[in-house]
Amino acid sequence: MLENTATTKLAPETKLSAQQQELKKRVLAFCEQHLIQQQTGLFVIQGAAGTGKSVVLSALMATLQRGRNDATSPFYQTNNYLLVNHPEMLKTYKQIAADQPYLRKKDFMKPTPFINQMAKQATTADIVLVDEAHLLLTKSDRYNRFNQENQLAEICKHSRVVILVFDTHQVLKMKSYWDQAKLAALIEAQPHEIFHLTQQFRVHANRATQQWLTALGTQGQLLPRPTDADFDLRIFADANFMYQQLCQRDHEYGLSRLVATADFPYKLDGNTYYVTAPGFKLPWDKNMDPNVTWAERPETLDEVGSIYTIQGFDLNYVAVILGPSVTYDAATQRLKLLPNNYQDHEAFKRRSDLTTQQSTQVKQQIILNSINVLLQRGRYGLYLYATDPQLRAKLLSL
Template sequence: MLPQTEKLSSAQTNAAITKFSLSRHLSAEQKDLLNDVLSFCSAHLSDQSALLIIEGAVGTGKSVVLNAIFNTIQTRARSKNPDDPMTGTRNMLLVNHPEMLKLYRNVAAETPTLRKADFDRPTTFINRLHKTNQTADIVLVDEAHLLLTRADRYNHFQQQNHLEEILALARVVVVVFDPLQVLKFKSHWSADLLDRFKTGRATQTLHLTTQFRVEAGPEVRHWLDQLAAGHVGKHPQDPDFDLRVYDDCAQLYDDLKERNNEVGLCRLLSTYDYSYRLDGEDHFIEEGRFRLRWDRSKPDEKLPWAERPDTIDEVGSVYTIQGFDLNYAGVILGPSLFYDAQTDSIRVDPARYEDSAAFQGQSGIVAPQMAKERIILNALNVLLTRGMKGLYLYAHDPALRERLRNS
């Protein structure tokens, strides 16, 4: 199968950045949340420590509204209004996701009130402020479910918890959190652990509930929610959302490339069930007559994986696509997911999951086998909810393919 190179207009290639465009209208719910966050920040700037938590499922626009909040904060911080409590404040937005960090910094380059230096990864921020003996005023954290909950010496984090360190270094911390997007033991968050940080400081929790990404009715969204939880419901029909299940992964890829030529921002994704190593070599996913390489590691590439036109010729993982929107997503359900006819459900086999790094550091994890299964289903949830206009599915397990096609 020969790869096909995507040729897109500038509008299509910049579609991911457009997601964060400050000219994009926020919903009434998002505007209310923005105002509530700004009020909380102003009210607690003189406190020693305050914590605001924004909760919302995938596709509710958490990153979009966070970017709008941060732009407002930095606009006020860089103004010369002596009556504004935010004037002259030192603020940062952190995200423990290299692809999302690229997106934020690309947006900053197009926004007069933002600087690329306003954005960083948590470990870099923590180590720099400890070294310089500095503190910040307001710190926003996107994808806070990716914050570390234990030391990671390989990545130069010596302490035990990212959030604990950030709270010690900032007066006000605002985090965006979704427990169903926890993907590793070393960032194994729970409601109880998060609640621990509410003690002894001013706290508030806000919620986003309206789904914006998946342009489908409630039946499709419910079907996706159920599938991500391991349940196969009746296959819904929706004229506004193109949902297909394939017997042939190569045909799925051919159809996805056609959609990509038409509208752009279509990518093939897979569960982490096929061998992949960061050794500079290409590693391939093979299913029948389908064969395509995993996404190549390009840490110095300025564009995020989802935005690069050449990545139509690759298969992305949960780590390259988390936080991004696609027009159409093709998703391969790999060998770790199989159909159990007795329970009429999707079962999980962690032994077939190739992301061994996700399960490193089991100490302190209650019921590690169940936690492994939860992490795999969380990753599935992320993959299934990337497509705005459509989702094309293929399952490695023949029984699961048959059940999905005849649901």
């Protein structure tokens, strides 16, 4: 197997790059300074998918929690948490905690329970790390028992120091949409630092291939397909043949999975729903194991993953089906995104603070963000199939 499991990748002993080590050093110094001065602070870590943001957070959490029991440490007896609004990532962190004597499962939480617990106890955490902060809610959500208006604002209210990772190209729901002016105002309202991670660790490809993936996933731009001896980038005319090739990669290298945009019906009613294309039919991910992540279970090779099961995880090979919401505009030579065809209706829950035009633009951005998340999963290969005939023909012609 080329790539280890997600649990291994995020383990505290994972070796950091020079840039990641510098970031960890700066964050720890920031935390120590603000704890000594009894001053609130916000440290923002930015970086595209695959730049190792979660790896750094895991290493930071390990250092903080070791220091919690060390009388010589500046973090002695501190009360620290790591929050992530992503059930699959939370499973991974709790798995790690189970194997480390200085980590406790209860130190890893989803944001809403943390906010409600702090408010009920009228207490403040010392240091709070927030992974996948682009998934934080920016409006109330009664279904998730979040009654305030902004999860980041509430986390800051109940914490002395907050460290968060953020990528605007991974916002996946209207209720997590950030108005950039509001985000900037929240950051500027308190002492803060911003650090940009730039080195790509997931996609083992040359610069031209990385640019091709970034242009498609963040701009909807279709560049000429590059030649790359180290990265297996293929476009397929047939979804079933693509799946057969992916199964072969999984047999050879392991950790290879099929994923799709949220363009095929799905409901949480216990029934099985399918992703379909001519000559192809597989069920959506069932995600039935409460402890093991979807990508790490062998049987999920026979399912189709979604952005919600695969975001934040590395695969060796990923095959992506672009569904009916993803088409092609020959006039602009870019992707044309059709929100009416997108089946993740929860992602498009209406917001009263957006105009109709703004709402349409945000929906299109969410679809593009979901494409970006899916495209950036594979370390050694990406297989791509489009259900739209015009887009499929264009991709094959590149």
